[in-house]
Amino acid sequence: MEHIEKKQQPVRTIILDTPILDENNRVAAENRTLLQASGVLVLNLISSPGSGKTTLLVETLQALQGELCCAVIEGDQQTDRDARRIAATGVPVVQINTRQSCHLDAFQVQRALQELQLQELDVLFIENVGNLVCPAEFDLGEAEKVVLMSITEGEDKSVKYPLAFHLASVFVLTKMDLLPYLRFDLETCKAFAHQVNPDQDILQTSSFRPDGIEPWLNWLRVKLTNLKNE
Amino acid sequence: MEHIEKKQQPVRTIILDTPILDENNRVAAENRTLLQASGVLVLNLISSPGSGKTTLLVETLQALQGELCCAVIEGDQQTDRDARRIAATGVPVVQINTRQSCHLDAFQVQRALQELQLQELDVLFIENVGNLVCPAEFDLGEAEKVVLMSITEGEDKSVKYPLAFHLASVFVLTKMDLLPYLRFDLETCKAFAHQVNPDQDILQTSSFRPDGIEPWLNWLRVKLTNLKNE
Numbered sequence: 515m516e517h518i519e520k521k522q523q524p525v526r527t528i529i530l531d532t533p534i535l536d537e538n539n540r541v542a543a544e545n546r547t548l549l550q551a552s553g554v555l556v557l558n559l560i561s562s563p564g565s566g567k568t569t570l571l572v573e574t575l576q577a578l579q580g581e582l583c584c585a586v587i588e589g590d591q592q593t594d595r596d597a598r599r600i601a602a603t604g605v606p607v608v609q610i611n612t613r614q615s616c617h618l619d620a621f622q623v624q625r626a627l628q629e630l631q632l633q634e635l636d637v638l639f640i641e642n643v644g645n646l647v648c649p650a651e652f653d654l655g656e657a658e659k660v661v662l663m664s665i666t667e668g669e670d671k672s673v674k675y676p677l678a679f680h681l682a683s684v685f686v687l688t689k690m691d692l693l694p695y696l697r698f699d700l701e702t703c704k705a706f707a708h709q710v711n712p713d714q715d716i717l718q719t720s721s722f723r724p725d726g727i728e729p730w731l732n733w734l735r736v737k738l739t740n741l742k743n744e
Numbered sequence: 745m746e747h748i749e750k751k752q753q754p755v756r757t758i759i760l761d762t763p764i765l766d767e768n769n770r771v772a773a774e775n776r777t778l779l780q781a782s783g784v785l786v787l788n789l790i791s792s793p794g795s796g797k798t799t800l801l802v803e804t805l806q807a808l809q810g811e812l813c814c815a816v817i818e819g820d821q822q823t824d825r826d827a828r829r830i831a832a833t834g835v836p837v838v839q840i841n842t843r844q845s846c847h848l849d850a851f852q853v854q855r856a857l858q859e860l861q862l863q864e865l866d867v868l869f870i871e872n873v874g875n876l877v878c879p880a881e882f883d884l885g886e887a888e889k890v891v892l893m894s895i896t897e898g899e900d901k902s903v904k905y906p907l908a909f910h911l912a913s914v915f916v917l918t919k920m921d922l923l924p925y926l927r928f929d930l931e932t933c934k935a936f937a938h939q940v941n942p943d944q945d946i947l948q949t950s951s952f953r954p955d956g957i958e959p960w961l962n963w964l965r966v967k968l969t970n971l972k973n974e
Contacts, residue, residue, distance in 0.1 A: 562792040563897060563901055564792055564893070591905055592904055593903050615877075644792065644904070645875050645876070646875070647821055647873065648878075663794070666894060667792075667795075674793070674825065674826075674874070
């Protein structure tokens with residue numbers, strides 16, 4: 515048993531991280547067991563606010579219609595605006611509002627999974643709260659973390675927020691259509707990302723261009739084929 | 745005294761928020777007393793990663809050279825890349841690396857203040873960690889919170905991350921030079937922000953255009969004049 519005194523000493527986050535993360539990891543492992551047994555590819559999408567996660571998801575769901583059965587868990591601090599955009603594609607979606615919290619946790623995802631028909635799904639996308647820091651620390655039970663970044667954010671996010679980039683097997687660059695209008699050097703961006711994660715796949719996408727998300731769709735198809743062959 | 749059992753029950757963030765924030769608020773009040781006595785205008789800049797905070801700051805410091813004495817506290821999860829960009833302007837800068845943490849707290853700022861000659865300063869900018877959620881919850885002792893958003897992030901960030909927008913007296917739109925290339929409606933963005941904070945000043949800036957940050961510099965000059973006349 516651990517005693518924490520309220521007034522006599524400053525209570526700092528670091529003291530409490532371990533039990534919170536221990537409990538989270540225990541539930542994440544339960545989620546992973548359930549999801550693997552159901553044969554669903556689960557992707558945890560992590561990025562800054564406004565990097566284009568929801569727009570990429572909407573385009574992805576439309577492109578995969580008739581090919582794969584998908585569902586989405588939407589994490590937002592407030593509102594169901596993103597969930598409504600997803601629902602308009604006809605795909606099942608569960609909204610989680612985290613209120614005070616800046617990330618999804620495995621408990622929230624466990625409850626959300628009860629709302630979905632897992633046996634019918636090929637791919638479950640979890641759109642995390644827009645934040646590059648804490649979402650990386652909380653395992654949800656996903657198969658893969660996907661880190662996304664709009665090229666408007668600059669080249670160096672991977673070294674400034676390294677955990678998300680370290681843990682994600684794939685790095686999706688979004689809004690590539692804006693490249694001609696930005697002071698953004700693609701090779702510098704890739705070099706930074708490979709400093710943090712040498713094996714990371716880096717995909718260039720634009721949700722507004724015809725075939726602009728093909729590299730991402732192909733990555734996804736390969737992952738799913740690998741999962742089905744395991 | 746409060747007892748929290750480590751194993752018998754899930755330890756959730758919400759149980760622990762109050763003592764952490766109580767201690768933070770106590771130290772923030774100490775910071776505020778010190779800073780007000782020194783006559784320094786202290787601004788806490790909050791935004792997503794990659795919204796252009798550091799670029800705006802560099803342009804601001806260069807524009808104010810010879811007019812006002814400024815200093816900067818730089819918050820980043822990792823690296824001193826932003827601090828080095830600020831230092832190149834010749835302005836005093838203190839870097840705080842938050843490591844696991846996704847926001848600055850009043851304790852960190854209290855230690856950083858010891859590194860600065862407060863009596864000599866007119867304006868102290870605190871660049872918070874790139875994150876729209878938790879930085880809003882932690883008072884640092886600032887005079888004003890400033891929320892920034894690149895127009896590439898979309899119109900609706902204020903309603904999805906309302907606390908930062910609710911607490912900031914001013915909302916700085918950055919990267920206005922990209923407007924012709926985006927699907928971004930300025931009036932919708934303003935209407936959302938005023939839902940959350942009806943009295944908020946909304947400023948349009950571009951750090952890459954001549955005179956592109958004048959609205960922000962003028963806002964800052966007015967705030968400083970008001971402070972000196974109090």
